[in-house]
Amino acid sequence: MKLVSWNVNGLRACVNKGFNDYFSEMDADIFCIQETKLQEGQIVLEQGAEYTQYWNYALKKGYSGTAVFTKIKPLSVRFGMEEDEEPEGRIITLEFDDFYLVNVYTPNARRDLSRLDYRLEWEDRFLTYIAQLDRHKPVIVCGDLNVAHQEIDLKNAKSNRNNSGFTPEERGKMTVLLEAGFVDSFRYIYPDRTDAYTWWSYMPKVRERNVGWRIDYFLVSARLGSSILDAGIDAHVIGSDHCPISLHIDITDR
Template identity: 75%
Template sequence: MKLVSWNVNGLRSVANKGFGDYFRAVGADIFCVQETKLQEGQIELDLGDEYETYWNYAIKKGYSGTAAFTKMKPLSVRYGIEENEEPEGRIITLEFEKFFLVTVYTPNAKRDLSRLDYRVEWEDRFRDYLVSLDKQKPVLACGDLNVAHQEIDIKNAKSNRGNSGFTDEERGKMTTLLEAGFIDTFRFMHPDRTDVYTWWSNMPGVRAKNVGWRIDYFIASERLAPLITVAEADCDILGSDHCPIVLELTID
């Protein structure tokens, strides 16, 4: 089974920059996107008849939002951590026979860290939610988690320490999540691999020089680890300030 996750930073924008070509070429069984930045009816995507589509729109126009496109019809679909409590459209949970799939766009702490307290509280609720799902069946959670967990996950660790996305608080919450029974699938497959990032600043020359952050993840229940065959980032795919990430595993 192949899964793809991509923070598209505006689905309407990336739709004009080759999204459809990549979508068809990658042939994912489940394709998740974050930061769609649109409302219902604002885009028409030709994904083919084989895909079911699910959307979680933010109340605020042009902000946040998630979507999931799947060849496998889910048993159930849930929006938000708690039903009807998620005005920023950040989470969709698809339940399948053998696993849960959660696509998530984690809140940013903001440059001035004015939203750090909210972010930390949100992380606790999200972890508790994944743990509760994991008690029922294995979990795959994917998306933009807005944190570079280890120094190996960011180009300039020393100068960025304490900045949004690389604070001790955010990194600590990722550690706590993994200690709750989950793995970072990329780091599980590539424990020492350097210079693989999923987000780059829009400042001139930054992406060409690969001065980036790895902040997009596939997180999996530990018991799924033996089933993982591929965990990669498609760093050469343009159209967004993030690149897609890919996970393949032997699960139906």
């Protein structure tokens, strides 16, 4: 099974930069996107009759939003974690026969860390949510988690300490999540690979010099670790400040 995840940072703009070509080339079984930045009816994507589309729009226009395109028919679909949560369109959960897929766009703490407290509280709720799912069947979490977990996961760790996305608090929440029974699929396959990033600033020459962060992930329930065949980062794909990532996994081989 092939899964792809991409923070497109505005789907309409990404479509004009080759999104559809990449989508067709990958021919994924499940393709997840984050930060669609649009409302219902603002775009029509015809990705083939084999795909069913699910969209979670933010109430605020031009903000956040997630979508999933799947060839595999889900048993159920859920939008968000809770009935009364802030309507930012951040989560879509699909239940399949053998696993749950959770497509997520984690809140950013903001440059001035003004949303750090909210972010940490959100992380606690998210862990509770996926842990509850994991008690029923294995979970695959994908998306922009807005944190570089270890120093190996960004180019300039020393100068970014205490910056949004690399604060001890955010990194600590990722550690707690992994210790709760989840595996970072990329580090499972490539524990020591350096210069492997998924996001780059739009500042001049930053991407060309590969001064980046790895903040997009496929996490899987620990009992699926041995089923991971490969985890990819398509850093050459332009169209967003993030690049797509992929997961090849054989869940039937558990």
